[in-house]
Amino acid sequence: MTQRLTPGGQGPARRPGRRSRAAPPRTGRPVARGAEVKESAESGRSANRPAARRAPVRRTNAPQPRRFTGRATVLVVVLIALALGYTYPVRVYLSQQSDIARMEQAQADQRQRISELNEQAALWKDPKYIEIQARKRFYMVKPGEVPLVVLTDPDGAARDAGVPPEAGESQPADPWYDTLWSSIQAADAESDR
Template sequence: MLLVVLIALALGYTYPVRVYLTQQSDIARMEQAQAEQRRRIGELTEQAALWQDPEYIKIQARKRFFMVYPGEVPLVVLDDPEGAARDAGANPDAAKKPPADPWYDTLWSSIQAADKAVAQ
């Protein structure tokens, strides 16, 4: 009889223990997300503080919008290999490979080749 009571108690406590463990894992996950949000808020606060500095704003305007002071000559480097080859007098199309045949053309030519082999 004592064994039956102990088994009944063990079965009765399994569900509350499972709920407790689930809640603890949820709490840990939420605390991790909250810490991540606090870190992100700190980064954004630092970035907002930078934008309060007029010198930082000038640097960003020069970098992002290519603004220059009067008398300066702006120089913008473009990454255009085809245009550079064309300007140098080379043929930019010489480096390009011809486009590969579509898969269905390859399939059809292999079917035709197999048919010719069978016909002979």
């Protein structure tokens, strides 16, 4: 059976039909505090006993609340378990979202490339465009026309004309296989010594 508390929350409530042991019998008239003490002294119960000696008051420390109670520990463990449980699905979700974004970007790039190729295919259906590309890429000319090729590289033009390069100009490097062969010959010469 549980104890009932008074509305003020102070101690057990009085049960109906019972009187408190410490409470004096109630009368219809108000009793002063001094008279109440006198009445209890006259009752005879405490007349034979000596007065209770009061012990000196000792200072006591209030109990310190524990920092981590069992409930708090269980709550922390549950939160950690939930965090660990949701970590993998969230990571999978985020990687799938990045994959989707990457694939959508690749599709957009391919659509752009397809539209460019369609435009280029439409150009190749025009005979004038084909003629321009043949002249430009393959230096083709119609019969009776004289082709004119402009060389913009002065060193290349001099080399094609057979003029030797000047002494101050850098000579082109030997091909890689000549360099390799000369290093092999130099290594053989050192090993023979």
